[in-house]
Amino acid sequence: MKLATIKNGRPDGQLVVVSRDLKRVVSASRVAPNLQAALDNWEAVTPALAALSAELEAGAIAGQPFDPRNCLAPLPRAYQWIDGAGYLSHLERVRSLQGSKDEQLQSTRPLMYQGASDSLSAPNAPILVPDDDLAVDFEGEVVAILGPVPMHANKAKAAAAIRLLTVCNDVSLRRLVVDDLQNGFGFFHAKPSTSFAPIVVTPDELGSVWRDNRLHLNVRIMINDALFGQPNAGVDMHFDFADLIVEAARTRELGAGTIIGGGTVSNRHDEGLPTKKDGIGFACIAEARTVEKLKYGKARTPFLKTGDRVRIAALGADGVAVFGEIDQTVAVL
Amino acid sequence: MKLATIKNGRPDGQLVVVSRDLKRVVSASRVAPNLQAALDNWEAVTPALAALSAELEAGAIAGQPFDPRNCLAPLPRAYQWIDGAGYLSHLERVRSLQGSKDEQLQSTRPLMYQGASDSLSAPNAPILVPDDDLAVDFEGEVVAILGPVPMHANKAKAAAAIRLLTVCNDVSLRRLVVDDLQNGFGFFHAKPSTSFAPIVVTPDELGSVWRDNRLHLNVRIMINDALFGQPNAGVDMHFDFADLIVEAARTRELGAGTIIGGGTVSNRHDEGLPTKKDGIGFACIAEARTVEKLKYGKARTPFLKTGDRVRIAALGADGVAVFGEIDQTVAVL
Numbered sequence: 001m002k003l004a005t006i007k008n009g010r011p012d013g014q015l016v017v018v019s020r021d022l023k024r025v026v027s028a029s030r031v032a033p034n035l036q037a038a039l040d041n042w043e044a045v046t047p048a049l050a051a052l053s054a055e056l057e058a059g060a061i062a063g064q065p066f067d068p069r070n071c072l073a074p075l076p077r078a079y080q081w082i083d084g085a086g087y088l089s090h091l092e093r094v095r096s097l098q099g100s101k102d103e104q105l106q107s108t109r110p111l112m113y114q115g116a117s118d119s120l121s122a123p124n125a126p127i128l129v130p131d132d133d134l135a136v137d138f139e140g141e142v143v144a145i146l147g148p149v150p151m152h153a154n155k156a157k158a159a160a161a162i163r164l165l166t167v168c169n170d171v172s173l174r175r176l177v178v179d180d181l182q183n184g185f186g187f188f189h190a191k192p193s194t195s196f197a198p199i200v201v202t203p204d205e206l207g208s209v210w211r212d213n214r215l216h217l218n219v220r221i222m223i224n225d226a227l228f229g230q231p232n233a234g235v236d237m238h239f240d241f242a243d244l245i246v247e248a249a250r251t252r253e254l255g256a257g258t259i260i261g262g263g264t265v266s267n268r269h270d271e272g273l274p275t276k277k278d279g280i281g282f283a284c285i286a287e288a289r290t291v292e293k294l295k296y297g298k299a300r301t302p303f304l305k306t307g308d309r310v311r312i313a314a315l316g317a318d319g320v321a322v323f324g325e326i327d328q329t330v331a332v333l
Numbered sequence: 334m335k336l337a338t339i340k341n342g343r344p345d346g347q348l349v350v351v352s353r354d355l356k357r358v359v360s361a362s363r364v365a366p367n368l369q370a371a372l373d374n375w376e377a378v379t380p381a382l383a384a385l386s387a388e389l390e391a392g393a394i395a396g397q398p399f400d401p402r403n404c405l406a407p408l409p410r411a412y413q414w415i416d417g418a419g420y421l422s423h424l425e426r427v428r429s430l431q432g433s434k435d436e437q438l439q440s441t442r443p444l445m446y447q448g449a450s451d452s453l454s455a456p457n458a459p460i461l462v463p464d465d466d467l468a469v470d471f472e473g474e475v476v477a478i479l480g481p482v483p484m485h486a487n488k489a490k491a492a493a494a495i496r497l498l499t500v501c502n503d504v505s506l507r508r509l510v511v512d513d514l515q516n517g518f519g520f521f522h523a524k525p526s527t528s529f530a531p532i533v534v535t536p537d538e539l540g541s542v543w544r545d546n547r548l549h550l551n552v553r554i555m556i557n558d559a560l561f562g563q564p565n566a567g568v569d570m571h572f573d574f575a576d577l578i579v580e581a582a583r584t585r586e587l588g589a590g591t592i593i594g595g596g597t598v599s600n601r602h603d604e605g606l607p608t609k610k611d612g613i614g615f616a617c618i619a620e621a622r623t624v625e626k627l628k629y630g631k632a633r634t635p636f637l638k639t640g641d642r643v644r645i646a647a648l649g650a651d652g653v654a655v656f657g658e659i660d661q662t663v664a665v666l
Contacts, residue, residue, distance in 0.1 A: 119585065119588045130583065188519075192585040251467075251506060252525040258451055
């Protein structure tokens with residue numbers, strides 16, 4: 001089942017069911033007014049959503065054309081956004097850049113931070129920053145949207161709470177990271193609004209590319225129409241989504257609609273940029289710069305500036321963007 | 334105007350208007366189903382809420398008895414919970430305890446962290462912890478609930494966004510603070526569910542005790558029926574609520590319903606415990622322990638254990654708890 005949220009003038013938008021080929025949508029507002037309401041009552045509403053989806057596929061419902069520009073983030077605001085660090089090579093590559101202390105990398109328990117979830121950006125919204133001199137970076141990530149998770153959940157319960165998957169752009173202002181972390185209270189100003197792909201998909205709909213609590217698809221990043229990276233989200237993910245959920249619920253329950261990120265997708269390699277057509281590349285600029293520093297003695301890839309375009313999509317075997325595409329341009333407020 | 338949220342079997346509860354003497358309530362569900370809905374549409378709904386309040390005061394509406402045990406947190410789940418550090422003496426007293434580096438205390442820009450807001454606790458809910466050996470502490474704070482704040486808001490706009498005030502208990506697991514902060518990603522496991530007093534009050538209703546963007550009331554803390562502290566929230570608040578909001582909106586907008594905390598209320602003094610009837614004391618255990626270490630060479634006050642009772646209330650001139658009372662007992666899950 002594929003779902004999206006379209007604009008209707010209200011903060012939470014309107015829930016729609018999307019056809020498998022991403023061409024048509026049908027309103028699901030008679031089942032649930034918005035995605036959060038559906039997540040609050042998931043077991044009760046999924047049969048009706050599945051029925052709508054089946055009718056849309058069969059052509060019994062014609063539906064409306066799907067227009068990603070009409071979409072909000074699937075949850076335009078959420079009660080929780082937690083970003084985990086599933087890929088250790090991302091941590092290794094960015095730590096030197098952000099002035100972090102030289103702590104031992106945690107390979108036994110994942111790191112995570114509490115992100116802001118009050119204003120999540122639409123897939124085609126501008127990346128609004130207060131100043132483009134703040135080392136503006138993107139981070140391509142896979143995220144899971146959860147049902148309720150009790151405190152101290154085990155791995156099986158954690159895995160069973162995964163309701164929907166999609167990708168996000170965890171926008172980062174690298175110049176503010178050092179300050180945030182040195183203050184000791186964690187990320188705050190360095191993490192403005194996170195952006196989301198238009199479509200969320202149930203695990204069963206993904207079939208075998210969702211296995212071992214990992215999404216086995218390439219996440220392709222295009223910057224100004226050049227390939228920046230296409231790491232595979234199922235490769236080198238040291239902590240899978242169930243591990244991340246278990247860790248997040250160590251001292252508290254997680255409410256329905258919690259969004260948890262797997263961290264910047266990152267595969268181990270030492271290729272430089274530009275990324276070749278069959279290369280791996282990176283899902284954020286900071287990692288590319290670290291590799292360049294090691295390889296060439298100097299970072300070459302600039303951070304994003306006003307007008308730069310970022311496209312992020314997880315690609316199916318047929319090359320189709322499974323969750324639709326994030327397609328954003330940097331703009332100064 | 335005084336508002337509260339009562340249980341109705343739904344995640345967001347039901348909005349009620351509370352009488353000035355906190356004795357009666359009337360349902361506001363014909364105006365807005367819940368507090369978040371009211372905040373989403375504040376200008377449109379406040380006349381109707383004010384009218385209900387006036388009828389309740391005049392006796393034109395009899396209403397129902399107010400029972401705090403029937404209350405949820407005013408926002409049982411919120412889209413954002415930011416905790417600022419308005420009182421520098423709190424930071425000075427706790428930094429030595431939590432293994433923080435010896436950074437220069439920031440007296441020019443306030444520290445703040447992104448808290449979890451998906452499950453906010455009712456005023457009489459147990460303080461549920463995974464283990465009571467984690468140095469369980471309370472933190473008595475004043476909080477503001479906001480309307481929308483644009484990115485880069487100035488101080489006047491920030492102050493004007495304050496819709497409602499109340500107090501909270503920012504429960505802290507001190508033993509996990511060191512780990513959280515050393516990881517470099519900020520508080521996470523050390524901050525389980527925050528609890529709230531039952532009643533939220535508009536600034537105009539508070540009169541002169543709300544001035545200079547500070548609440549000029551004593552916040553009284555009782556632990557197991559002994560006075561622990563009663564610092565004045567209007568004294569020694571270096572950064573006022575408008576300062577905190579300006580800082581929070583430096584790189585992003587804040588959505589309607591954002592809750593921002595002023596930080597643990599803390600007045601400068603060097604009294605030890607027990608706090609005398611006319612003493613000041615502390616609004617968290619960690620501060621008391623630091624003062625004891627300096628005074629006696631050793632911390633004497635234990636952290637909370639299963640069965641310990643914490644009561645937090647902001648007291649009006651008449652000794653009445655302006656926002657009702659937080660009254661919780663520690664329990665292990």
